[in-house]
Amino acid sequence: MTSQSLSALTIRNLYKSYGAVDVLKGINLEAQPGEFIALVGPSGCGKSTLLAMIAGLESVTSGEIRIGNRLVNSVPPKDRDIAMVFQSYALYPTMTVRQNITFGMESRGVPKADQAEAVKHVAALLQIEALLGRKPGQLSGGQRQRVAMGRALVRDPKLFLFDEPLSNLDAKLRVDMRTEIKKLHNRVGKTTVYVTHDQVEAMTLASRIAVMHQGSVQQFDAAQMIYSRPANMFVAGFMGSPAMNFIPAELGDGAGRPCVTVRTADGGTAALELAQPVPAGAPRNVVLGVRPEHIYRFSDDLKHRKRAIAAVKAPVELVEPTGAETLAVLRFGDLEVTGRFDPDSAPRMGETMTLGIDMARACLFDPTTQSLL
């Protein structure tokens, strides 16, 4: 009982099927009061479905959902004390911004004066005072998003639910609004469940992230843990852009130290020294996971600053400057490996460069089970 009363949201063994199709297969999650949880995963993995079930918009096939202490499996949405922001914003197109915000209060019979007060407060918080008389059609994407937040905030609910609220915005606005949401959460401190398929959004906003795949949670952990110690290759590949490079390798111990052998572009092999001891029970063939930003131009200076750096030679196949950084595609046996470089030290096309791989941050996976070793 104690553990339940501590958490703002608890989901136990939740299943959902539409006819013969199982969409959610035993979800377990909980959120501490005031916590910001993100649900990420590829399209169709069941994020929206899970959110809709928390909101009460979809029925529960089996399992339980508790908000605070209360089992809400069959409580209608309006009585769950939640607020939700939709991907499409779902602003009522025929109402003004003010009416959009007050609609819920009117439905609940909140006195007019209180409504006005609440609108005033929320409008000030979100800086949308000037828009109150307009209709959604007359607003820009960012303004709509803010109004949708306003409609949710005015409820002062126990739980905030967001379903990809930023995915309809253009890249620039998305970054701005992301920051605003983060600030807002810092200010109002409500428990929040936030669905996105953009892992950067998840990383920057959430204290904990649940990575979903095909209806089940692959890993539910703090953002930094998910990024640096992904539970399996799916999570490792999904989080981070460009994605983590997976390099087939063979475990061995070169010169007494544990190391992995990889194939190089010239057809030979290179032995990379591991920073940690080989985990017990690891198979001989493993997959080495290296994030693009952990590949550097090798220099002695680097070697000094960071310890576990392994050097490999690789030809540069393609260079993509993005302004702040430069991506390069490097050949590695018959694989391509992407590296992320400072524009100052960026490789040039055609060059064969010596890479430094930050082995302290590399991961090893079991290719059969796909899990982290």
Add this chain to the structure above:
Amino acid sequence: MTSQSLSALTIRNLYKSYGAVDVLKGINLEAQPGEFIALVGPSGCGKSTLLAMIAGLESVTSGEIRIGNRLVNSVPPKDRDIAMVFQSYALYPTMTVRQNITFGMESRGVPKADQAEAVKHVAALLQIEALLGRKPGQLSGGQRQRVAMGRALVRDPKLFLFDEPLSNLDAKLRVDMRTEIKKLHNRVGKTTVYVTHDQVEAMTLASRIAVMHQGSVQQFDAAQMIYSRPANMFVAGFMGSPAMNFIPAELGDGAGRPCVTVRTADGGTAALELAQPVPAGAPRNVVLGVRPEHIYRFSDDLKHRKRAIAAVKAPVELVEPTGAETLAVLRFGDLEVTGRFDPDSAPRMGETMTLGIDMARACLFDPTTQSLL
């Protein structure tokens, strides 16, 4: 004549109006044979209109468009020797992939045998052999994109036109397809005009970028130049994410060296030494433009490696870890400034840190004309 014959596409003083609305206001552009040109700009700035005019799908109000040597103002699209990939792909939904690709050749009366040959070649190039019998409705986004490219490629045109071909794809696929387009261009080497509103796409793909705003070209230059020496504050703000920070400052010379004075969070001011001499004719009040990645955690080590580093103290308002890097919002007078840090040296929320600003890479703008000084 000579200068014209050198370029694959020349646009001179091009105007377009719909009734009273001027959509394009005197565009000048040219592309060298084999060059990859990107048109970027916010929504509604006229990119698609310009592309449609090059294709012959929209009439010219005034000015001229030359493809190679030939004035094409009134040449119908089919005779311009161009190929175009649409944002929506515009694949013929009732035809198979093969029919989509051969439709243009059939319209032109190319013999069947040649058609089959051409399809085979293109399908191999794009690895869509297995899809030839399917209809567009049965393809995934990335596959559709490839088919659309195939339809364009099979024409073997003088000029390739792309209208935001990646904007309908999800983030991950977008990155992959971007790389593919780049490789393809490297291989076939056709002159290409590529419209996008994603500046990372423009930076990574194009050799030269035209940044458009409200119907005119703000800057037309190599990608790196646009990023490092933006012609005005619009270009500076548009290219790069998070955007360049604009800090109002006052020119002066502290201790004989040219420097700018900025306001700090504690209400005081700080003088930052300039790396270059003050440009002639600069006003007293200027805007200092600093990109987030040119803000570091100050250390003596840093001072050693890079010369023109100015140190300022600033409280940290918000920290956003994105995995590979960490963004932080810093207070600077009554402004907020975004910095981009290595997760290792990332600031923590609430901390007041000493920043190093890379003055060698900072820009100065005239706040009245908004142009680079």
Add this chain to the structure above:
Amino acid sequence: MSIHDLSVPIAVPARSWRDRLGSIVPILVLAPSLAASFVYVFVFTGWTLYLSLSDSTLLPSYGFAGLDNYVSLWSNRRWNIAYTNLFLFSGFYIVGSMAVGLLLAILIDQRVRGEAVWRTIFLYPLAVSFIVTGTVWSWLYNPVDGIQALVRGLGWSDFSFALTSDRNHAIYAVIITGVWQSSGFAMALFLAGLRSVDPDLVKAAQIDGASVVRTYRKVILPTIAPIFLAVAVIQIQFAIKTFDLVAALTRGGPGISTTFPAIYVYDLMFQRGEIGEGAAAAVMMLAALAVVLVPYSLWVVWRRRAEAGNG
């Protein structure tokens, strides 16, 4: 914390009657319409089916007569003509109004000026009842007073447009009038379809070097294939129900050459006092409808499934 320790888990709240009511409101709301439609479609049809097997004449009666009415119906020349007419008329009428409607829609889609005016002109016949249409066109077909006389008066003395007086061609008078009246509707639907085609498709075809005709034939029209089907189904049900138009235009004549099942049913049931046989004729009309509708419904269901599968 101890309070929480002691707190009993809040039992699954029994759903209040209000919630229960809430969940059946949609069904309750739908119920009257459903009941009415059910009676209208099934009970009425069932009754007619029963009558067709009964010995009803002047008034409905419920003695069982087996298939007598059907035998008698099919041995009747007039019925055979009516049934043949139905198929002949339906075919030409549907194809005709779709062809004209499509042509008009394509013309209007060429960014013509005054689109609203053209559209209104082509659409207005739809507002006019079949009675009025039939009456006015019967004037126009009149060989002495109508168009034929007018054109001959202008000097083209061989001109012939007296369709309603020619037994072999009177059915075409009905077809032309029907097309005149309903092609505007087809136009509106096709126009709606054409407007929904992604303009980029047309641009792509232009760049691919396809001529306008080829663009329509190969790209645009195949894309709006579902509209063709929708138009056809709507026109078919009009065709099968055709009654007022013929009643006002030719009254089934000359002779019995333009008799239609609907008219025949009406005549049998009300004028001739043959309710049983009239019901049999009505059932045959339904059968004709079913020939069209059943495959269509199956197709719609299949398409919906397919869409659900994709989306």
Add this chain to the structure above:
Amino acid sequence: MAELAAAIDLEAAAASRRHFWSRFAIYGLLTVFAAIYLIPLLVVVFNSFREQAEIARDGLISLPRTFRLEAWAQAWSTYCIAGTCQGMQRNFLNSLWMTIPATIISTLLGAVNGYVLSKWRFKGSEVLFTLMLLGVFMPGQIALMPWAFVLGKLGLTNSTYGLILVHVVQGISFTTLFCRNYYVGIPDDLIKAARIDGAGFWRIFWKIIMPLSPPILIVTVIWQFTGIWNEYLFGVVFTSGQAQPITAALVALTASGTTARSYDVMSAAVLIGALPPLLIYLFGGKYFVRGLTQGAIK
């Protein structure tokens, strides 16, 4: 250089010539069709201004030599139809009192049904929808006698209410079909948002769905109004004398018994009888096409 310029000019000129001829063909065709569509209307309009004697002399198709409104006045208020000599005004009003309520009721029911079938789907609702659709295809003659029986049982024979009932029931299928197809296009998220906001079934309908419905309601209203206004069989059979709708009066006029016809009065009567739906199409035609575009037909 000059040659090149000349060639370019030629090319441009050829392009503009082609353009001219294609435009010419388009407008030419449209004009021909427009003429065909308008001739019947013009014939009637002209005849309504001519004198019977003139029509008898010059034939039915001719420009009016005179311009008189007597025929209109006669048709409206003095011509003898159905045993009384008060023109068609009574029938006109009957039609209005029948058509307006029947249109409104069937449209509203269609809207509610469409709302349920698109936004509150339940097990079997698709099947029920298909069932309702079948009503679209029922030929009216089949239903004539059953309706007589039902109206008799309900005591609604010879009354406008009876006709309203008949038209409402027959119209539900169409209105439901139209509205459902349109509502399917309204995002479900709106409904979900409103549910979270605490709105119930009816509140969502009135506050969210109805304000979004004008395009489809216009299509439905136009469809129902013209259909009901122009309906003839039920009007004749289920009402009588002074209660008959205008179509019955029109038939009475055009199929006059053993007396001579007055084409002038008939023409005026035909126009009076067609006027309300014509006006509706004239002013609502734009919305009709637009509404269809937005998904009435799928």
Add this chain to the structure above:
Amino acid sequence: EPKTNLLHQWATGSDAQAIAKLGEMFEAKGGKWQQTSIAGHTANTLAKLRADVIAGNAPPAVQLKGPEIAEWNKTGMTADLDDLAKAENWEKVVAPELLPVMKPSGKWVAAPMNIHRINWIWASPKVMQAAGVTEVPKTWAEFNAACDKIVATGKICISHSTADWTDSTVFEVVVYGQDLDLYRKAFVEGNVDAMRSDGMVKAFEQFRIMTSKYMDAGMNGRDWDSMSALVGRGEAAFHIMGDWTIGLLTAAGFKEGTDYVCAQAPTDWGKPGFILNSDSVVFFQQKDPDYVEGQKLLASTILSPEFQTVFNQAKGSIPARLDVDLSKGFNPCQQKSQKDLQASIEAGTLVRSMAHNMTIPQKVRGAIMDTITEFVATPDMSAKDAANAMADAAEAQE
């Protein structure tokens, strides 16, 4: 208070005026008058009647004719007027040929309003004169000869407008004129063999001559009511149609004697002949005593000499009562009609009209009329085929 509601199909023009007269008289006698007039197709009236019956409220009075009276009588729903008939002595005054129609099972259930004569020929003296035809032809041979002459002058000989009932009207006049017995067997008794007989073939042959040579192409699109105007205006010589033509001719301002003359249609057997059609009102049983009273009042009004006079003056027909004096206010043709009626009763040549639904059941009549109108519309259909088709169609209705 006696009241009634008459269901009828006389919706417009002089018909409506005539009915309005009935209403006035009914009200003058203290009744409350209501009417339901159904325009157009007879089927509409019948549909209405059937709908009312099915709905359970049969109308108190309906305009119905001939065999339909018998059919409805068989349903047992008709009212019994015998008491009234006895009191007013209807048996004596009503034309005897109408009695079996009005009392199909021996009891009076209907009241006749008028007697129409079908076998009229309306002729244009001007046209005849111009062609050298001195008098209206008396036999079919004379008729054909006259027509040949008239056609030669470029005029139309027979003004016609094709419809099932107009075609059948002319055809039954031909059959009647050629062979009285055949008419009785085929069209009154509905004998199928008679329909197939040589006599019928001969009638079709005569009819073919008329349709192909003496009628013009305009008959197809023409409205039936403009036929008489052709005669009145002197564009056509003859018009074979019932006596309601008088109403049309009078309304158009044509004068008997100068613009048109009327005569008995040709007969080859040289006696006065009369094809009769009668409009009548049938009464259905009512529960409401006011309606029952109203029925008596209405029946009595209809058979009153005053009504018979006023009504028939307006309609062109003659009273169903034989004891009404036509010398005042009636058209000469009507007076002639009454005389001929008496004469034909005496000569035993009086028949009821098949085309106007006074003899065989509707379904058989409908089938016969289909054949006739099809024959008109199909120039290459032979007389023999037509006779066979008619017999087959009639047989199929059994």
